[in-house]
Amino acid sequence: MKKKKILITGVAGFIGFSLARKIIQYKNFEVVGIDNINSYYNRKLKLKRLSLLKNKNFKFYKIDLIEKNKLYKLFEKNNFDIVFNFAAQAGVRYCYENPKSYTDSNIIGFINLSEMIKNFYVDRFIFASSSSIYGDQKPFPKKENSEVNPINLYSLSKFSNEQFAKSISKTINTTMVGLRFFTIYGPWGRPDMMILKYLISAYKKLSFPLFNNGDHYRDFTYIDDAINICFALLNKKMIGKFAIFNICSSKPIIITKILKEINKYSKKPLIKKKPRDKADVYKTYGDNKKINNFLKKKIKFTSYTIGVKNTCDWFLKNKNLFS
Numbered sequence: 001m002k003k004k005k006i007l008i009t010g011v012a013g014f015i016g017f018s019l020a021r022k023i024i025q026y027k028n029f030e031v032v033g034i035d036n037i038n039s040y041y042n043r044k045l046k047l048k049r050l051s052l053l054k055n056k057n058f059k060f061y062k063i064d065l066i067e068k069n070k071l072y073k074l075f076e077k078n079n080f081d082i083v084f085n086f087a088a089q090a091g092v093r094y095c096y097e098n099p100k101s102y103t104d105s106n107i108i109g110f111i112n113l114s115e116m117i118k119n120f121y122v123d124r125f126i127f128a129s130s131s132s133i134y135g136d137q138k139p140f141p142k143k144e145n146s147e148v149n150p151i152n153l154y155s156l157s158k159f160s161n162e163q164f165a166k167s168i169s170k171t172i173n174t175t176m177v178g179l180r181f182f183t184i185y186g187p188w189g190r191p192d193m194m195i196l197k198y199l200i201s202a203y204k205k206l207s208f209p210l211f212n213n214g215d216h217y218r219d220f221t222y223i224d225d226a227i228n229i230c231f232a233l234l235n236k237k238m239i240g241k242f243a244i245f246n247i248c249s250s251k252p253i254i255i256t257k258i259l260k261e262i263n264k265y266s267k268k269p270l271i272k273k274k275p276r277d278k279a280d281v282y283k284t285y286g287d288n289k290k291i292n293n294f295l296k297k298k299i300k301f302t303s304y305t306i307g308v309k310n311t312c313d314w315f316l317k318n319k320n321l322f323s
């Protein structure tokens with residue numbers, strides 16, 4: 001039986017690494033991963049993730065999506081069946097500090113990758129979008145056909161990805177699937193996101209910035225649940241050439257409740273209260289009925305109490321990565 005060859009971009013990142021680690025356990029897949037290993041956050045963590053992917057079914061190349069010639073050679077050398085794109089400049093606040101990194105990675109890089117998809121036959125292209133494209137408007141929960149309102153460069157870049165993929169899906173044989181991720185968290189997560197940032201602040205005795213007194217709601221979605229959905233989409237027959245799915249638990253939780261849960265397993269950092277940030281939406285809350293119906297099963301999402309405990313346990317065992 002011929003192995004399916006899969007490309008995962010951003011493979012040293014949180015979601016890309018987590019998906020690669022799952023796929024390489026199966027003998028009928030061969031995974032190629034690329035990443036630019038930038039210094040937006042802890043490179044030590046990214047390199048440790050890569051070290052855990054050492055497997056005969058995995059190959060890694062240090063490539064940035066803006067390096068079009070390297071991308072071309074990679075696609076020329078490999079006959080990819082499926083491409084997952086998780087390479088992107090993340091973070092909503094950082095877009096005000098370094099907007100060019102978002103246009104390079106999230107827009108130009110996405111276009112470059114899409115050109116490779118177009119020039120070399122790929123059966124399926126699955127890419128990361130974001131809940132941030134919905135903006136900060138009611139009603140909730142947000143459905144895939146809800147009105148969108150990107151309020152910063154990050155969310156605008158993700159929406160542009162969706163629109164570009166939708167347009168080229170009409171002219172090529174590749175099926176394009178966008179995944180609107182809602183606050184993914186868990187072991188091996190991003191240290192710039194709230195839960196790990198809180199834990200790192202306590203560990204290093206740093207102050208933790210608490211915006212708007214923690215009065216924000218987020219649709220926290222555990223990493224294993226998101227990865228199980230991505231894995232299910234590997235072989236699931238698609239209907240049509242383009243699709244968008246919310247990837248969310250559909251259970252928004254106030255930030256202060258999450259912090260109280262973390263405090264059961266960690267010391268508290270010094271809290272530095274700050275006003276609401278202009279880049280932050282007040283609430284994210286997605287409807288996950290579409291992905292449930294498509295996969296024809298009721299997905300059992302991990303409760304936040306278990307997810308937070310697992311994340312804290314992982315951090316306490318791996319805090320040397322953040323020294």
